[in-house]
Amino acid sequence: MNELGKILAAEIEKNGPISLYKFMKASLGHPEYGYYSRQEPFGEQGDFITAPEISQMFGELIGLWAVDVWFKLGSPSKFHLIELGPGNGTLMTDALRGARVAPEFLAAAQIHLVENSPRLKAKQATALVGYDISWHDALPDIDGAPVILIANEFFDALPIHQYCYRESEWYERLVTTTESEFVFTLAPEPTSFDQIPAGADDDIFETCPDGEEIISRISELLFVNNGAALIIDYGASDTLLGDSFQAVKGHGHVDPLNDPGESDLTAHVKFATHKNIASARDISVQGPTSQGRFLERLGIEARHHMLSQKANETQKKKLDAQLRRLTSTSEMGTLFKVMALSHNMPTATEGFGS
Numbered sequence: 001m002n003e004l005g006k007i008l009a010a011e012i013e014k015n016g017p018i019s020l021y022k023f024m025k026a027s028l029g030h031p032e033y034g035y036y037s038r039q040e041p042f043g044e045q046g047d048f049i050t051a052p053e054i055s056q057m058f059g060e061l062i063g064l065w066a067v068d069v070w071f072k073l074g075s076p077s078k079f080h081l082i083e084l085g086p087g088n089g090t091l092m093t094d095a096l097r098g099a100r101v102a103p104e105f106l107a108a109a110q111i112h113l114v115e116n117s118p119r120l121k122a123k124q125a126t127a128l129v130g131y132d133i134s135w136h137d138a139l140p141d142i143d144g145a146p147v148i149l150i151a152n153e154f155f156d157a158l159p160i161h162q163y164c165y166r167e168s169e170w171y172e173r174l175v176t177t178t179e180s181e182f183v184f185t186l187a188p189e190p191t192s193f194d195q196i197p198a199g200a201d202d203d204i205f206e207t208c209p210d211g212e213e214i215i216s217r218i219s220e221l222l223f224v225n226n227g228a229a230l231i232i233d234y235g236a237s238d239t240l241l242g243d244s245f246q247a248v249k250g251h252g253h254v255d256p257l258n259d260p261g262e263s264d265l266t267a268h269v270k271f272a273t274h275k276n277i278a279s280a281r282d283i284s285v286q287g288p289t290s291q292g293r294f295l296e297r298l299g300i301e302a303r304h305h306m307l308s309q310k311a312n313e314t315q316k317k318k319l320d321a322q323l324r325r326l327t328s329t330s331e332m333g334t335l336f337k338v339m340a341l342s343h344n345m346p347t348a349t350e351g352f353g354s
């Protein structure tokens with residue numbers, strides 16, 4: 001067992017099995033041994049690749065989406081541009097380059113990055129050198145200027161609880177140890193839910209309390225200050241049941257309970273739950289739509305064409321592959337979904353069709 005494994009095993013030995021939430025939170029965020037504190041997750045050399053790391057086109061189009069929101073808000077002379085979980089800072093760098101079409105947008109933007117990994121904060125500072133940026137460990141309280149918020153693959157990295165249906169009851173799935181490894185077990189007592197329907201035996205139901213809390217906070221910020229938020233992540237549009245807990249290392253799937261802190265643990269985002277939370281707070285919701293359709297509606301093909309005109313043959317092939325990877329139904333185009341939340345906008349945000 002690795003060092004983090006020993007810490008978690010000692011806790012289980014002392015107090016009994018722990019929730020999956022606790023296991024996942026420590027595996028990803030432990031200040032010394034957590035995945036985002038020590039590993040180099042992104043890119044071909046890392047464990048997985050995210051859309052902004054695949055192509056500059058992704059961040060540039062999101063920058064244009066944000067510029068359009070800003071125009072629709074009446075071109076305010078000050079607004080808060082917030083990104084949750086900025087990774088290497090690539091998306092924000094590309095978005096700000098895309099936004100150069102509107103210098104007043106750049107002058108009005110107060111940039112906030114919400115990041116809890118000191119290692120990644122340092123990378124973001126290097127990528128965004130020259131910009132005035134505030135970093136926050138959690139979504140900040142901001143004053144009365146509109147908000148434009150972006151979150152790509154942020155919510156899938158938040159810890160979840162899982163419940164398993166057995167003999168007409170939901171039992172929380174807990175993590176315990178055998179002599180040498182972590183395994184799942186079920187809580188001895190069932191958990192009751194108000195709104196969750198009965199399942200079939202062995203069905204899994206997942207909740208993400210931190211994600212729900214953050215959607216609630218974003219809704220509050222939008223309601224008070226006006227603006228829009230764009231959430232891009234993978235998950236089903238409406239399914240609530242299913243085991244989506246997974247671990248990725250070196251671009252392949254591994255056992256999620258093995259070697260905590262050494263692989264990226266994720267779970268699908270429950271867009272239907274997020275939609276309900278935002279709607280209940282009088283926030284307008286667009287989507288979820290597929291990432292492929294969203295990028296096509298924002299004009300990824302035109303951007304690809306422009307870049308290809310200045311490219312040599314090798315670069316052209318690379319651009320074609322990037323376009324396919326971001327939009328094709330067999331790659332990220334369908335699995336990844338995009339949802340926009342907004343308040344007090346005269347018209348809907350771009351990318352979702354009529």
Ligand SMILES: C[S@@+](CC[C@H](N)C(=O)[O-])C[C@H]1O[C@@H](n2cnc3c(N)ncnc32)[C@H](O)[C@@H]1O
Nearest residue numbers: 036050085086087114115116117152153154157
């Ligand atoms: C999967 S990465 C996505 C990175 C980036 N958005 C991209 O698309 O390349 C998740 C990011 O969220 C950050 N993160 C995860 N949990 C967080 C939390 N609770 N608070 C703040 N940042 C968090 C990670 O450190 C990382 O920067």
